[in-house]
Amino acid sequence: MTVASERDDLRTYYDRPVLKEPTWRFWIPSYFFVGGAAAGSSLLAAGADAIGDARLGRAARVTALAAIGGGSVALVADLGRPERFHHMLRVFRPSSPMNVGSWLLAAYGPAVGVAALSNLTGRAPVLGRLATWSAAALAPAIATYTGVLVADTAVPAWHEARTVMPALFAAGAAASAGGIAAAVVPDSAPARRLAVGGVAAETALSSALEKLLPDDVGAAYTDGRAARLRRAAMRLSVAGAALCTGGVGTRGGRARRMRTRLGGVAIVLGAVAERFAVVEAGRASARDPRATIGPQRRGIDGSVTGLAAP
């Protein structure tokens, strides 16, 4: 019978996975995107205030609120027991990025809300400004903790990439927020710059990731659905960046604005695809016993603490 497989001299139990596939549904990668978008937007809002760009400021605040609002819905929707969402704040558990993230969101969400409402209604301007700045202060954490969250799992494609993962998510946040802002306020140079910069960083980090991972783990990114999503993400982002940068220098013109808006949308879609690609890669590597056993086996054979040696 098909005795435990010994294909490519790596031994497994009938080729069955060692790990469980993450149970997260599409809500989670969606949240990764909107969470990043919200964080980036909060920073844009603060920046806009700093240089006194009211249009960008308002757009960014509204974006942040919408994004984080939608994000919260996504988070609750993915729970097996949504009615128990509040259990997330039942304890304080620093060893759990998700718990830490929940506390962060508990502070960040209201700040974003107050900032946006005060801006739209013109009421309580001082409070609004305070809220805007605190949201901005929390934004970097919001943008990156999700990277920590996925890295802090047994999933090889995520855990082995832990040094890059937060940066990748930060870059994604910049690209997403920039992209949205560029689409809404095409005239805003900072928005365009943030979008393009985000794309540049994301692209660089994404290829760094491939180099960083051993083949049996990296395969999760370079084969299958994840690979297709990443190619799409890459094309969209680069195209979007090109469209956004294309018009720099030339004056006015609806066509140029149109290009920028288009570019912004492309970049946003690219950022979305990238998040789904990362989650998909995680799933694939959890399914593949080689991704789990390979690195561990090399570690043992390389070291003396081989607990498996008779």
Added chain:
Amino acid sequence: MVDAAPARVGFFTDTTLCIGCKACEVACKEWNDVPADGFDFLGLSYDNTGELSADTWRHVAFVEQVVPEASASEPGLRWLMSSDVCKHCTHAACLDVCPTGAIFRTEFDTVVVQADVCNGCGYCVAACPFGVIGQRKHDGRAWKCTMCYDRLHGGLEPACAKACPTASIQFGPLDELRLRARERVGELHERGVSSARLYLDNDDDGVGGAGAFFLLLDEPEVYGLPPDPVVTTRDLASTWRAAAASGAALLAGVALAFMRGRR
């Protein structure tokens, strides 16, 4: 609730004594009211369970091997059987990452999911380096072996250990079990069973040793176990540092984006 903190208890599963009867799987389900896990013919030797999951807290693995050094008077066959279970790690990833406190460490130093707390976020599922814990369909919550926490409160041994006909599954204070296990390995080596080795009995391993450890006759991966599992949170601090750096970089990036003016 027992007040005085009792000694850490655990499972020592001696696979050399296992006859693959699966009494552990059934006794566990009968006591804990765990539903059946599907009637699929997997044909993995006599294993039709496949793996540990939300609905399988004990899983007996069957491995058929053709032994190379077979002579005419030796069948040249080896049929390994091993009852797998949650490891109740010293450093338990599922517990570390659980955001609700549903998973906690008991006074017996075991790792238990509280069904009345779990909200089914699924983080523990991705975090477990052994693929033990799972999310139950149509229920949404995460489930795994509790080492019969309720029975322990009554001074009873876990259902699987009690049922095991050949004492392949042994329950007791972890220190005693480890001593017994080491003697057993020595004994087996003397008898010429050179392939006998312990798995997860060592405090220095990636999960700080486990509350459930095993005597195996081959490499762990042959039984579907990770050869050198590591609790993911071991690298959490460094990951947060990376996050801090990238957060700062993000700030800088945004600042840069604004410095060059609004048009």
Added chain:
Amino acid sequence: MGSNMAECHPVGFQWVMEAKERGATIIHVDPRFTRTSAVADVFVPLRAGSDIAFLGGIVNYIISNGREFRDYVGHYTNAGAIIEDDFRDTEDLDGLFSGWDPERRTYDNTSWQYKDMPTAASAGSREVSGAHGQAAGSHGATHGGRPPHVDPTLEHPQCVFQILKRHYARYTPEMVEDACGVPRELFLRVAEALCENSGPDRTSAFCYAVGWTQHTVGVQYIRTASIIQLLLGNIGRPGGGILALRGHASIQGSTDVPTLYDILPGYIPQPHAERHQTLEQFVREDASPTGFWGYMKAYTVSLLKAWWGDAATEENGFCFDYLPRITGDHSTYQSVLGMIDGWVHGFLLLGENPAVGSAHSKLHRRALASLDWLVVRDLYEVESASFWYDAPEIESGELRTADIGTEVFLLPAAAHTEKFGTFTNTQRLLQWRHQAVEPPGDCRSDLWFAYHLGRIIREKLHASTLERDRPLLDLTWKYPVAGETAEPSADAVLREINGWEDNGHPLSSSTQLKDDGSTACGVWIYCGCYADGVNQVARRKPARDQSWVAPEWGWAWPANRRLLYNRASAAPSGEPWSARKLYVWWDEARREWTGPDVPDFEVHKPRDYEPDPDARGADAIAGDDPFIMQADGVGWLFAPAGIVDGPLPAHYEPHESPVQNPLYGQQANPARDVFVRKDNPYNDRDRDTYPYVVTTYRVTEHHTAGAMSRTLAHLVELQPAMFCEVSPELARERGLQHGGWATISTARTAIEARVLVTERVSPLRVQGHTVHQVGLPYHWGTRGLTTGDAANDLFPLVLDPNVHIQEVKAATCDIRPGRRPRGGRDG
């Protein structure tokens, strides 16, 4: 051998594992490498149906190397007995013994007798007294005591030992290899291990199960093991013996307290029409005057008193006439054919499922469909109750529901937790169960069914004056009932089983039984289970609080003895054979036999007691004769009576076999029960159509015909599909895919199963060519949480002549990839 103990008796197997840890050598001989083989020290793959060749080889090894336990063999067996001069062995007659009658396909065993002394068999023969009318004991009145001619030197050419030696001389390692497919060095390793581990200081045990009994020569399988164990001195001694691992909670009890056609309770034979017209004739014909069967009249009279009470008097022969007479084989397979042939009209099935569990189950389903009425009592709706709408024959169109005239009563049964009662386990241990809860709905115990059925019938016939109704109306049928269901008292029934004196005082031992009607006892071998009016069966003294023999847990028959014939654990002198194997011995100071167990011997009979020639009963047993149930007090290497197919086991091929009998011209057991009829086709040596050997078995996760396991999700998920096990070689030869489907066909029909390709089934080299074996679990049927074809559909009706047990451990088949043809299953 013939047992897969780790899988079929896992909890009992804990003791084997413990023995192994303490240095015992575990040897597993089986057609398949099973979960037992996995933990055994030595695994011996052999061809299904060739066990006697293998065991005979061991007998030959022992004798030709002088490895027998001389003191034991000389004193405790009939090795020295001289047999009639006209006895002829299979060696002389090419596979037949003297006395063969080709017309009636039976033996006349006159020539098998001790010279100048016809003998009666002990309990073993009770099950055969009906077979082929005259089969057993066709000789005249039996005598008892020691054989008149004995050669203590065991040199006389007609003495048992020399006959044995000649009989097995050709069972050499080479022949074993040729017949069984077992490499000779592996065989020699087993033979030597057995000899080394036997003698004064050591003992070896055989464990067997239906892997030995379900053959056309099944009884002789066990006989061969008995010969080995007697030669090696492994009977009646701790750690020795031949252990039957029985498969059902009280199947031992169902034989002791039989629902069997040929015996009455306690192995008293069901009287035979011609030979047993009166009680006197019955006793004279069938009871040995010597040994404990010498009291058969007391046992029988006490039974008749228990059943017919005051109506049973000295004058009317204690109602011996009330007992229906047998005239041949009335076993269940005959009844089933009777249903098809139209002379059996009604059938009661209590907790049995022949539509799945019996050989040629297809034939059984046809039989059920031919009945006027059928009563089924079970925990679940079993295939034997639902056949009329979901039998495979309905699916295939061979039967139509609307054409089936069978009236079916399906009654729900109470579970083991819902009634009081006793199971007798595989080691003759009676254990009482307490009721935990009331049965739900219409569920009732079979005790309730039997009692109230009897009550109703008696009420309906109470006015009858017909002679045939007397036994029924005179029957003692007063049992206290309790509760709203009017459940009869199991305790009261157990009291009757134990028996009482005419003053109503409970008996404490079968030695108290009288043949004058002053005692009543329902099951003489169980006498004492209610000694002193205490339910001994319910005793539950924790193991840790008593000796390792645990005599105060439950009660074992006879007389709470845990090890039978344990007088043999001491030397003739009465001293233990060795300190290491101390068990029961003669205490000279207290002038009695003593030990941790109840001595299986008259406690105060001196070790040097010598009976005078005309002594009767136990008095005829000498102080150094341990086998007190035997007429001559010794273990029978050679069986002058009691076995219908030969005094010595000879290797015969299964009824269906792909190979020639390597030893004799006689291919299969000449005396086997065959049923040549259209609906029971056999494969007569067609090696091309059915080239492979097929065998059946259980798996740990299921129970027999499945009613108690296919219905439980927690068991079904562990083995969710009917499967077949084949070797990689056979899979290649036939193109079978692991995990795919295969169709297995025999001369009867074809079934389908999922394929498990595994090295655990290995092709064997037999007589120069390769023999492939196909393994099939037989647990599946058309009902339950998972369904599948019934393996028993494949097997023919062909039986062992002694006990009429079917051969389902070896037949010939073919196997092909793919599912069986739908409709018309005769593929």
Added chain:
Amino acid sequence: MRIGDLLGRWPVLRQLRARDVRGHGATAASPQTRHLHPRTEDADRVVQSICPYCAVGCGQLVYVKDGRVTDIEGDPDSPISRGRLCPKGAASRSLVSSPGRLTTVKYRRPYGTQWESLPLDRAMEMIADRIIETRARTWQDVNEAGVPVRRTLGFAHLGGATLDIEENYLLKKLYTALGALQIENQARI
């Protein structure tokens, strides 16, 4: 519930009080968890029984609460099984309390196409009538040779070997009195 109580049960506050920064241990336990105990402790009674599957005869302890079996496990006192059970024995609670169990009489009339229901006592009456009728129809006082046999071969019995000895005893006694010979059980098979 008052807000104060709610706060009081909030583990975060317990953490603060216990200065437990990690929140891994007892502070995370819920009230239900703290009151966990084996359900066998709630049993009204425990009876000693024997496993109904194979013939090893393992001891079982049956726990009963409100007239229902809440648990069946091995009896540690048994010298045979020492408290252990195989998968089938371990499934005994499912066996006796499975919803699939038959609890009412089912009747199929000759040539009928479906089950009908029937009161138990009516069924018993009908079965008695069938036996009486068949016995009368097939009764033999003597056989072909004219030898007395006093029997009927008109109906047969086949019993499983999970019947108690008391049950077998009554069955054999009744059938013998009826002159029924073809009384068999699993031991033949």
